[in-house]
Amino acid sequence: xxxxxxxxxxxxxxxxxxxxxxxxxxxxxxxxxxxxxxxxxxxxxxxxxxxxxxxxxxxxxxxxxxxxxxxxxxxxxxxxxxxxxxxxxxxxxxxxxxxxxxxxxxxxxxxxxxxxxxxxxxxxxxxxxxxxxxxxxxxxxxxxxxxxxxxxxxxxxxxxxxxxxxxxxxxxxxxxxxxxxxxxxxxxxxxxxxxxxxxxxxxxxxxxxxxxxxxxxxxxxxxxxxxxxxxxxxxxxxxxxxxxxxxxxxxxxxxxxxxxxxxxxxxxxxxxxxxxxxxxxxxxxxxxxxxxxxxxxxxxxxxxxxxxxxxxxxxxxxxxxxxxxxxxxxxxxxxxxxxxxxxxxxxxxxxxxxxxxxxxxxxxxxxxxxxxxxxxxxxxxxxxxxxxxxxxxxxxxxxxxxxxxxxxxxxxxxxxxxxxxxxxxxxxxxxxxxxxxxxxxxxxxxxxxxxxxx
Amino acid sequence: xxxxxxxxxxxxxxxxxxxxxxxxxxxxxxxxxxxxxxxxxxxxxxxxxxxxxxxxxxxxxxxxxxxxxxxxxxxxxxxxxxxxx
Numbered sequence: 213x214x215x216x217x218x219x220x221x222x223x224x225x226x227x228x229x230x231x232x233x234x235x236x237x238x239x240x241x242x243x244x245x246x247x248x249x250x251x252x253x254x255x256x257x258x259x260x261x262x263x264x265x266x267x268x269x270x271x272x273x274x275x276x277x278x279x280x281x282x283x284x285x286x287x288x289x290x291x292x293x294x295x296x297x298x299x300x301x302x303x304x305x306x307x308x309x310x311x312x313x314x315x316x317x318x319x320x321x322x323x324x325x326x327x328x329x330x331x332x333x334x335x336x337x338x339x340x341x342x343x344x345x346x347x348x349x350x351x352x353x354x355x356x357x358x359x360x361x362x363x364x365x366x367x368x369x370x371x372x373x374x375x376x377x378x379x380x381x382x383x384x385x386x387x388x389x390x391x392x393x394x395x396x397x398x399x400x401x402x403x404x405x406x407x408x409x410x411x412x413x414x415x416x417x418x419x420x421x422x423x424x425x426x427x428x429x430x431x432x433x434x435x436x437x438x439x440x441x442x443x444x445x446x447x448x449x450x451x452x453x454x455x456x457x458x459x460x461x462x463x464x465x466x467x468x469x470x471x472x473x474x475x476x477x478x479x480x481x482x483x484x485x486x487x488x489x490x491x492x493x494x495x496x497x498x499x500x501x502x503x504x505x506x507x508x509x510x511x512x513x514x515x516x517x518x519x520x521x522x523x524x525x526x527x528x529x530x531x532x533x534x535x536x537x538x539x540x541x542x543x544x545x546x547x548x549x550x551x552x553x554x555x556x557x558x559x560x561x562x563x564x565x566x567x568x569x570x571x572x573x574x575x576x577x578x579x580x581x582x583x584x585x586x587x588x589x590x591x592x593x594x595x596x597x598x599x600x601x602x603x604x605x606x607x608x609x610x611x612x613x614x615x616x617x618x619x620x621x622x623x624x625x626x627x628x629x630x631x632x633x634x635x636x637x638x639x640x641x642x643x644x645x646x647x648x649x650x651x652x653x654x655x656x657x658x659x660x661x662x663x664x665x666x
Numbered sequence: 667x668x669x670x671x672x673x674x675x676x677x678x679x680x681x682x683x684x685x686x687x688x689x690x691x692x693x694x695x696x697x698x699x700x701x702x703x704x705x706x707x708x709x710x711x712x713x714x715x716x717x718x719x720x721x722x723x724x725x726x727x728x729x730x731x732x733x734x735x736x737x738x739x740x741x742x743x744x745x746x747x748x749x750x751x
Contacts, residue, residue: 317711656741657741
């Protein structure tokens with residue numbers, strides 16, 4: 213917080229601004245200018261960000277490898293139509309986050325804490341920190357897998373990830389952070405390029421939209437597939453991130469329409485790039501692709517190189533580095549927002565590190581902690597990476613239920629509360645996610661204690 | 667807020683230009699700040715919102731959700747630890 217005092221000004225009838233307010237007002241003045249002069253594309257350019265970042269941030273290392281594994285093991289049939297459905301679900305959830313952030317100007321963590329009590333606030337923050345830490349480890353693993361293709365080791369992966377976190381934080385402005393990460397996130401399109409380079413049969417891709425039945429395999433494998441694929445599209449960090457980032461960006465109710473465009477564009481891009489990874493992975497189906505599961509070393513880029521040429525392997529490896537790097541930035545940011553909001557101190561990229569010490573420390577600290585894990589010799593990285601999405605799916609219902617409650621809170625949202633149709637879809641999504649997560653959790657547990665066979 | 671200190675004439679003269687700059691900057695800041703809605707100010711968002719009144723049914727539902735998530739979460743963590751062995 214700045215040295216200016218926060219008191220009511222008798223002239224303006226509004227509080228005296230802090231430095232954070234001044235930085236945000238600079239961004240808002242550009243939005244007002246674009247709106248007043250009816251510069252629609254410029255306005256769109258100024259207001260996009262949180263939605264695209266949440267969606268493309270979730271196309272992270274584990275997710276892209278999960279999609280490619282699905283393609284390599286089962287082909288295109290079930291997953292090509294399933295991925296767009298999941299991103300449509302993600303759109304419904306993320307639109308609520310954006311709307312609540314724009315209307316209340318507050319992050320998810322602080323609203324839950326203040327509106328529903330400390331227990332829920334800290335429960336949500338704890339749930340988020342656990343899943344974020346596990347996911348961040350998986351992101352560093354993804355960068356390592358991508359770099360291994362170029363014969364670079366863990367040290368380079370850690371240095372790259374941490375350098376990016378520190379570099380993006382060094383501007384003291386939300387706008388600067390957002391634009392750098394947006395620029396990086398667009399390289400998620402490398403997975404689409406990889407799909408083109410493997411020269412898929414266009415007819416096969418088109419006919420896969422006919423939605424074939426569930427892929428074969430044991431019940432537990434199916435549940436794992438569903439849980440991990442859901443965990444690859446909707447996660448607790450996205451909810452925290454988009455609401456807090458929308459508030460930090462300074463969005464207001466008049467920007468909700470553009471916020472919806474931003475979220476929809478993010479969902480479409482993420483679905484297209486996710487299908488790209490799936491199609492690239494499916495090129496391995498006829499070449500014993502089932503042997504390449506999860507994070508089995510640098511298997512994917514190498515295998516693609518043998519099947520579709522060095523170009524496809526290189527592009528896929530670079531895509532993994534990008535997916536991991538962008539997710540490290542967005543997931544660290546969501547942890548930092550949650551930490552600042554729950555502790556009740558300044559939590560904005562528009563504040564200086566001195567003014568928002570907890571925010572900046574959490575941002576770097578959580579990335580450092582995850583980086584330290586991947587440097588531990590013999591750490592179970594493969595298991596951590598594979599379970600990251602599943603854990604996120606299991607813990608997701610809490611975040612979703614509280615999000616729907618916030619979006620229906622007339623005291624907070626006024627006329628911007630959810631419509632009945634949004635509630636119906638939201639509740640269906642929660643039930644679906646809860647059932648898949650619970651079914652996998654219970655089935656795996658019963659197998660682990662040998663009550664049922666696999 | 668820092669207390670104002672009286673300035674000497676020389677100090678007034680030497681600070682005339684910076685003072686003009688300062689006034690111009692403050693005017694610019696005042697114009698900029700008009701673009702923020704009142705409830706967007708840090709001073710406003712720092713004020714906590716009131717606790718939501720929850721019905722007994724909603725409270726029971728939230729407790730059931732808490733128990734459900736803790737139980738299933740523990741199952742997943744147990745399975746994960748078992749896999750490590």
